[in-house]
Amino acid sequence: MSSSSISSLAAIGEFGLISRITGRVVTNESVIAGIGDDAAVTALSPGMQLLTSTDMLLEDVHFRRSWHDPYRLGRKSLAVSISDIAAMGGIPRWSLLSIAIPADLPLVFIDDFMCGYLSMAAENNVILIGGDTCSSRAGLVLSVTIMGEQLPEQVVCRSGAQPGDDIWVTGTLGDAALGLKLSEDGEPVSEELIARLLDPAPRVSAARALTEAGVVTAMIDVSDGILADFGHIAEHSGVGGCIQIGALPLSRYFCSYSADFSDIPYHLALSGGEDYELCFTADRSNRENISDCMKKCGIAMTRIGIVSSSVGVSAVYPDGSIYKAQRDGFTHFK
């Protein structure tokens, strides 16, 4: 950390930083007034409802500066929020970003962070319309609010799963958790797994294809592990379900690393967080429609189980034996 970089942020000050960020923001016709007034003013599309979600990210709790390069940290900070809008079947539109900045953070870190944040925004047609900047006495703190919209009939909640529905998941599971485990163990780890951990892709196109087809009964994004997250669907829907471990979609990177283990580390695919895939349920009559959605968006979708009327979520090995959870999804305060 050079003293010149410290003095740079001090030299431009709070309003200088805001101007610096504002200068890079691209806007569109939905934004009546963006950054710079007491509140942003935006116009929803006619007939649409507002979708809102917020996430707070703290240094040394959610991320480490030594691991997360600022560009990918910026991308991920927004990606996890966009993922929440995708999980509701929504169209992401606007974001607010608050940053509490420690005195030792160089200005170039903020520049690279914003570059990443705005690249993720641009890829998803999200406009940064406001936020807050302040000094932090203890680590970088980020708070991202995302707003999206959707027609009432296309909003998908966690509560609609029906007994007999198929349980589906997009993409592959366990990559982020394996990337984290290998990094923590000091093992060599491929760029592909690290990218899943540090630069997850929100499944907006998959969600929109599914909701436009009207085939989804319930949906959630997989941030705490598929067992915990399908558990949320089950709880909100008053149902249960059984996940077939043999059906879990695993990437070739995951499988190649697995060869080094005594057996495939299914617990990473079942309980590892931060994959940001979508888990959804759909009537079995929609299997062909979902196959069409898959072709439309180019994201794999895999059937991994069946919703049951009896409460409780289980995972079953191909030989019929029951998986015993090694750990639950991550929770705070424990």
Added chain:
Amino acid sequence: MSSSSISSLAAIGEFGLISRITGRVVTNESVIAGIGDDAAVTALSPGMQLLTSTDMLLEDVHFRRSWHDPYRLGRKSLAVSISDIAAMGGIPRWSLLSIAIPADLPLVFIDDFMCGYLSMAAENNVILIGGDTCSSRAGLVLSVTIMGEQLPEQVVCRSGAQPGDDIWVTGTLGDAALGLKLSEDGEPVSEELIARLLDPAPRVSAARALTEAGVVTAMIDVSDGILADFGHIAEHSGVGGCIQIGALPLSRYFCSYSADFSDIPYHLALSGGEDYELCFTADRSNRENISDCMKKCGIAMTRIGIVSSSVGVSAVYPDGSIYKAQRDGFTHFK
């Protein structure tokens, strides 16, 4: 800090805390889906635009646990955001609250904080619809997002002030800054001044009366001091202005304390932050209309100066001498 209070938060865990908060939330028909799904779903009133603002509050930067009792901290956390919606002439509707909680924070602190937050919400018809909870390794961190709505023609920005307009302010100025100064100096301080500092009242009713009457050309809330905040109006409107120091509205608490100073501490009224009054501009033909608004909402409104076409903001003593700023409004990173 008793170990039982520490273990309480650990005992109920993240989801227990969310349930505890959710159980106290009152909702209304505008909320299609509140806390508990990936995103909240709300319906704006027909024809209205969305107003959004966010504020981050950090322990030992924005507040001190030794000063702010949790109930009033909860009230103020939301009040400052509601104030931003008021400053746009908007109707506050929904909020998101993120809390990063240090391990030494007793559960009763969070309970009292939420009690205060929800009391401020109830007084302003704001519904808590979501948020985030996580553990903090360094102090309590709060992030509040507020959403409001307003008809396009009633939204008031900072940019509409015209040369010749009157400059107005609601309520009284300098009370919060005087309360802070006396507290910092270890001097006795009246409950009224402390309440201005720790439990400010957002001027929603005043803002709505003014915007419904259609008399305001520009508006901002006074969080950084009237000189700095009118300066923002001037900058956004491409104008300047002169504030008459003799016209500044001062409370009787402020004046009685001032008697102990060698002269009236005008710098606290001009540059002291956190009063959360509204500064607005209006054509001089609207003075009687504004008097009517004042009666309607019961909040005093005082003319304190005139907008000028030449840029630059000054403050002038009754004898015509120019005020020399002792300090600017608070900014971070300096």
